[in-house]
Amino acid sequence: MPETYKWTDKPLNMMLILILLIIIFESLIMYLLSFVNGMVPPVALIFIDSLLLVCILCPALYSLVVSPLLAQISERTAAESALSKHHKFLADNLYDVIWEMDESLCYSYISGSVEKSFGYKPEELLGQPFGVVMSEHSLSKALDIIGEFRAGKNSAAYAQVKINHEFEFIRKDGSTFWGDVSATLIFSPEQELKAIIGSTRDISDRKLAEAELKSAHDLLQKTINSLNEAVIIVDSASGEIKDCNLVTERIFAYSREELVGSEISILHVSAELYRRFHDDMRSSFDESGTFSTKFRMKKKDGWVFPCEQSVSPISMGNGNCRHYVCVVRDVSAQILHEEELHRAYNMVAERNAFVESVITSIQSGIIVLDPELRIRMINPYAAGICGRDADELVDLHLKDLCPELYDQVMLGSEPDEMIATFNGSRLIIGFSCFQIRNVHGSITGTIVTFKDLTEIVRIRNEIRQKQRLSAMGEVVARVAHEMRNPLFGMTAAGQILNMELNLNSAQQVLMDSFLKESRRLNNLVDELLDTTREVRLSKKKLNLITVVNDSLRLVSGDAAERNVVITPAEVSGAIIVHGDPDKLEQVLLNLLRNGIEACDCGGRVDIAVKVEGVMALVEVVDTGSGIPADIIESIFDVFYTTKKNGTGMGLSISKNIVEAHDGELIVFNNQTVGATFVMKLPLLVMDR
16 A cells, blocks of 8 residues: 655654653643742652653653554564565575575575476475585585685685585486576674575576587687688787687797787788788678788798788678688699699690600501400501591490400400401401509500501511422422432333233232332422422312311221221301312311321211301311320421321421411310311301
């Protein structure tokens, strides 16, 4: 209810009224006592005067002083009771926990908000020592602080001491949190601790935010210090350096203490250049919000170096820019590296041009293949042999370009000569290949080099043939001279005698034998002449299977006489070659007869015809004793023979015939018994 003003509420008014009443009543009493003056002793008069004054003033004193005072006391008591309830309500509903401890450091009061923060009800903690809700290290810290004040270490004389610290607390459920404690320590006049009154606020979220902020700050600091660029924070108004990273010290050779607080102009070449830089920066801030440039800066020792600088303003959120950050990168090494790189590039370009010139002009084929054997580069010589442009051959598989070369690369063959087909043309090439490896040793491709040796081989064969013919010509000429004339006379005489004489049966046998041996000697002379002459072929398109079958029929009688089984080839269709049928039959007859003669009674000769790539192969396999390893390379030499009645010219002539067909005649011993002769001829076409 609204308060009303009482005039008796003022102590001065009450005092004046009381004095006025005393004066009035004292005057009245003195007047009345004047009538009995002389009749009563003075002492009695004084007593009567005092008694009457007290009797008259007591009601007035009660009414004016005691009654208002009692009313005020009653009102104050009621107000204090209401205020106490209001304070308790506030304490119980505050976020902070309000508490009080006695001199034994046990809780004597704790607000109801303790249940929100600690999980305890107030009555559970009353009378308990304050350490029950603190972690061990926080309790030790709190006791040390209280102990210092109890010992009087912090102040010589005090009645109250205020403290503020952060401690780790333990909730009822065992979880922990950080609390900010504000407390007042109350001491007696003897400086003994009487009580502690304080509050505790849960600051776990703040501590977590501070930890995250510190972690982010540390990470940012580490990141900035790990950069290769100088980072400088500058006051935008004064140009004063506020902070910098470690790289700034290394680049400019100043210590951090020397830089912080100094103007950034000390890092510029001159004041004029700094003003120009500052004006350009301000203009760029207004236009784009950032500034980047390349210019020169100065180290502590005066050394000027080129650098790149990026500047960005640090906005305060209200559009004001109090600081800006400069990122400076020393590009001296970069410029040096760029110059070296440019020189190296020019050197590599010159070398590449030189290598390209060599590769382009070299008269050998060069093909660079990737790991899948696809063409990555081919020089003009190789492209010319293939009859196509080099660009058309890039990405083409080697197998599609030259199957024979592909087979040799896949087999990892050593450098050698071979017959290869390019664009339908059969060439004799000398080739080699090697793998390309990177710096880690991994295979990244293959380089194949080859050279067309067709003409060289032809000339070489001609020279070899001429050398052989020259050597043999001398022998043959001598033998022919020694044999032809006597042989002709003997043969003529024998023929005349055979026609003119009447010979009996025994004489006729001798004559026939004489004429037969004469013819054999004549054939021997012809064979000698064949080894010295160039083989002349009458080539035509023929089926190789037919030639093989004809040869088998001719030697079947010899095989039957020696009890040797001949296993013919079983091939369907036709294998077409371009050759001289008579010469090829001569070769096959020679090989078959050699095989039959090499077999013991009951042996076997197998003949097989097959195709490998672009070559037709005829294999003659016998089960004889084989060829001694020390003579196997000499059996194609003229006059070399292991037969008692052999001339040593059959295999030599056969080899000449096969090579005249651009083929090859080879021999090797079988793994078990016998030997194998293989005649290879270029395939013309094959029908299946």
